[in-house]
Amino acid sequence: LILYASSAFWFTIFCYTVFLGTSFFYSNELSRLVMGQEGLESSFQVGVIYIFINGVFYLIQNQFRWEFRSVHYAIVSMVTTVVTMLLSLMLTYGVAWGLKGLLLGMVGGALAGCFYGLWYLRHSFRFRFQWAYLKEMLIFSAPLVPSGIAVFVGLHIDRLMIYHYSTLGDVGMFGMGFRVASIVGVVIVGFQVSL
DSSP: OHHHHHHHHHHHHHHHHHHHHHHHHTHHHHHHHHHSSTTOHHHHHHHHHHHHHHHHHHHHHHHHHHTTOHHHHHHHHHHHHHHHHHHHHIIIIISOOHHHHHHHHHHHHHHHHHHHHHHHTTTTOOSOOOHHHHHHHHHHHTTHHHHHHHHHHHHHHHHHHHHHHSOHHHHHHHHHHHHHHHHHHHHHHHHHHHO
16 A cells, blocks of 8 residues: 555645756746736746645545545545635735635645644555556556546536636735635535545
8 A cells, every 4th residue: 555655645736846957947838827817927927836745736636535534634635625715815805815814814824734634644654666557557547638638628617718808906916715615525525435
């Protein structure tokens, strides 16, 4: 189990590091393409950092599920949601950082979840890597890639539509409202997973 978990963890770190480095290197061009306007490069970079940290958090969260540690799964989900909500509200409205505040709140929440998860999974993740185990996992999960892309598009199409028909600020407001409303979703998911 440790070799599977560790191989997956280090492969995930490697892939997201390549993504992060590439995104930062081309951040000027990519920010214009993704954000649709000039002057949002720093917000784009914070968003890319969020994608990196959240990807690692997602693996950590699922490791709790695979180890049948439902209490830790529920706690790490709640910690992430509550920290994200509080930081986002504080930085977006309290400090008036707008979009960047929202993104930094999301980074803080995912980071809190990673710290919690890594502490309680310190016996599952080691400095070990096994190519054979990674290959086995990649072959098994290859058919799941199209469905994963479909789920990702389904989760984010609402923001793309709002951005297309409205403004980037409206997308931020929607994202903030979505985060606050997700508290109920986390509770429901916790019960669903435990059942």
